[in-house]
Amino acid sequence: MPNKITHPLKALLSPWLTSTEFSSALISGMTLDSRHVKKGDLFVALQGALLDGRLFIEKAITAGACVVLSETKQADKHALISHQNDVMIIHFYQLSKILSELAYRFYFPEQDCHKVIAITGTNGKTTIASLLANSLTLLNQKSAQMGTIGNGLFGELSSSLNTTLDALSIFACLNDYQWQGAKYTLMEVSSHGLIQGRVSALPFHSAIFTNLSRDHLDYHGTMQAYADAKKILFDEFPIEQRIINLDDKIGATWLAEYSDAISYSAKGNKTPSHRYLAVSDVHYQAKGLTFEFNSSWGDGKISAPFYGDFNVANLAAVITQLLVDGFYITEIEKIIPLLDPVAGRMEQYNFSAKKTTFVVDYAHTPDALEKALVALKKHTKSGRLTCVFGCGGDRDKGKRPEMAKVAEAFADRVILVDDNPRTESASQIMNDILLGFKQPELVDCIHDRKEAIVKLLKQSQDNDLILVAGKGHEDYQIMGNLRIDYSDRVLLVSLQLLENQKANL
Template structure:
């Protein structure tokens, strides 16, 4: 497209040439700039795009997009080097617009279901995908664990984000359309919503699962976190809301669009039999997730009877109550990294009547310190053995994070501590007995650990499997 076409109806000022400037791609990453790229020099949390403008000019960017005041002297220097500088009110919004336009507005060709909530987004989107696949619909699931089309993972070079940025999202949606996909179930994170990543992805159904303790620091507090979640009400034609979550119900009360409700025992007014519910993965939270997915699929035109009868096709995605091969011990991997999620999965594990319930977990560094003692309290109250360790400590001292968790514990002497996560996993499994259940919580599907600014290869599943095999060898 020509730059002038993208700028149509957008308030802006232009310095430098603008006629016949052709654009093929957009990016806010200097390493992705090509000769026909629009480079968005946005100020991020860690980097300022203005610092890369000269590099973008050298690489032949079609134009530079800014949304801040820059001195006339600097603008003149950039233009003297042949640059086209476009100033718009908001880089995030214009990036979304350009991404959608250059991809041919694929969202308009798709039925999109956007799922938000502190916990459960990944499971619910995968459940929706599994049910729609069962009914013969070609559906893609986009979120934390990647892109899946009818259950098959599609390898795409994209950032590991819950909600992709617009420059990656719209080209991926176009690829989905080209492969015959008609429906999308995607995760809408609070950060994704606040950053306008879904601004040009109108959702047929917006789903509200819950509001819990997470990402408060990144948003500047709980109130701002909820306001970010509320943005989904403006992007959706219809809302589906968890009637058991007071925060969600308050959030949508003035939404101005039709609202339908679901809960653990009801999906759009329909109740499945306990026999059908027994087909679901264990845990009240998974029952709730299944009812959310059932409600969505019902709203898309499928009968509640057929949906409930299809509950036996539902399987949890990677890293969600993922059971390892039974090599003498019951070991589960789960992504639970918030108080509500940890409580839910521990209750599910307890319902399996283990001899002892052993839980290993930590808390992430540089964020949400308020949840640390809450998680310590929950683990101590439910588990027989608690092992505290690291979970992406980032630039924080893991020992300090453990101390914060310990503030919620009544009997600190009963808690085992091993900040090396690999060693902690082996310790939890080796010291267990037959009949015990070991839950390794916090990282789920993740394959890396961020420690002191370094990205380390780390898979809970692989480490636990290694420990189980070592245990099996010793027992032989």
């Protein structure tokens, strides 16, 4: 049964507004979406970049909203109250700026939120969040996660359209997880979410910075602006623990600014002025990797069922957070080998008849693609390494030739496919990518992802390794304005079943 909340409007709005009209109003829910309004809800009508929530006030009232907060851009209209069908409409100047605090006051009026750990950076957020949630669960600490692959208690995720949800949804979810007994939530925090203030009122327990490489320049404009957006998390929040990747250039710069920060390194680096974890003696094996580490908490040895240097870095971040929170090295050494693969993150699909392995990964930036290909090279003793990728439409066009350069440098063969073309021409996107190749004539262009994967399986040779990049966990493609059902992972599972059926005939 759901956790019921009823909050007096007067108390909810007291930091910003007071009125005798508020005294009798009770709020039992909050929403930004008129389609989700229930009787007794407070409807929040924001003036968004794409939609003006004020256009849906009448619909929200019809659905049962008992009060409406309507954003105004005019300071002189702040606190004005009007009525529609006996429902109070409160005009609020720059409402979006206080929405996070409003949500926190509503969902956590009398108790503190459980421990929320923020993970930010260009790459690794989803993997670190998932592995931490998994690790904490194995350590008998019920955990939830919020991010790219979904939101919910560990192992019970529901899909999400955005890495970081809107402010109301964030606190509604956190309240629900706490009610279900969660001790931790692992939250991927995007640069968009930080800039737009979606988490501005959240008292994070820890923040982990992974790295910074080219992405989202269509939104931020420059790498400096992108870095500044990420740094908001470390500068403007009362975080108990700042955990930062020393191997990243930006991370090393930030560490110099925070004397209380904790560094982690997959390359054995450490700084004398910070608590630290440093990895050494990494070995790459057919089905995983091993490494040792020394740290401010002692030394340990790790065996893990994952591929690549970047997963060494991801595990280093995970282990550092666990050590900081007081878990013993002996406990950590026992649970790391038990961790599950992360959906769409270097997931392996083996075809024994062909002696071929497909690996599905979300890599959709030049840096992520390079890391994935370099990782697979280290685990490949023989056979060809093929890279299958595309680029999204209506997004940063500058990275398209950069992705091509990476694929050509590190793969033996490259196949271009469609990613999410959106409203751009799929052919034009491919042409933009082809400009980055020195030998474009050696690149195969097959728009249909299924056709490309089936063809590669038929043509594969012993010990071939095929990276299918870009979509990862996603179960759709966006063509024009249509969202079409499609999953690399589902397709490969069906091809595995087909192979097994043929083998049993």
